[in-house]
Amino acid sequence: MSKSIFISCVLEDSQRIGAIKKWAADGRLGDVVITNETEDKKREGKEAIKKHIKNKIEAASLVMIFIGQVSYTPDWLESAVELAESLHKEIICVRIPRTTGAIPAMLEKYKVVAFEPEALKRFTYIM
Numbered sequence: 001m002s003k004s005i006f007i008s009c010v011l012e013d014s015q016r017i018g019a020i021k022k023w024a025a026d027g028r029l030g031d032v033v034i035t036n037e038t039e040d041k042k043r044e045g046k047e048a049i050k051k052h053i054k055n056k057i058e059a060a061s062l063v064m065i066f067i068g069q070v071s072y073t074p075d076w077l078e079s080a081v082e083l084a085e086s087l088h089k090e091i092i093c094v095r096i097p098r099t100t101g102a103i104p105a106m107l108e109k110y111k112v113v114a115f116e117p118e119a120l121k122r123f124t125y126i127m
Contacts, residue, residue: 005029006056006089007036008080009066013096016066016115028117035060042076049079062123063089067103067112068096081106092123 005024007017014036021034035056041048057063063084065077084091093103093112103112113119 002031002033003061004033004035004056004059005062005064006053006060006084007034007064007066008053008076009036010068010070010076011040012070013066013068016096019115020064020120023117023120029121046075046079049076050083053080054083057083057089058087060089063091064094064120065091065107065110066096066115067093067101067107068099069101077104077106094120 005020007020009016017034017036020029023029024032024034037053037056039052041052057080063080065080081091091107091110093107093110094115095112097115111123113123
């Protein structure tokens with residue numbers, strides 16, 4: 001049975017989701033299905049964000065949060081992390097290539113993985 005991975009990122013980094021979906025479709029990440037946010041709800045606040053992503057995070061085995069130059073808006077990040085933690089989901093941070101943005105304090109306790117299929121595949125096998 002496929003494992004579901006939920007990807008959470010700022011809108012500016014969402015084009016990177018396509019690469020991960022392609023790696024998954026090509027079997028480079030193991031037997032996984034990729035889901036992600038489909039609407040930008042940050043202007044509507046934390047509760048709207050949580051409502052929008054709750055079912056996807058509930059169904060996920062793993063939550064990936066992209067770390068780039070500007071990794072988050074407070075409501076977006078807090079919503080995704082709080083919800084994933086409350087549902088006892090595994091969380092990893094994925095460093096976008098050629099970026100040096102700081103890892104937000106609330107994510108410092110999580111593993112940071114390189115944005116490459118081999119690194120991600122190693123992690124998806126242990127979830």
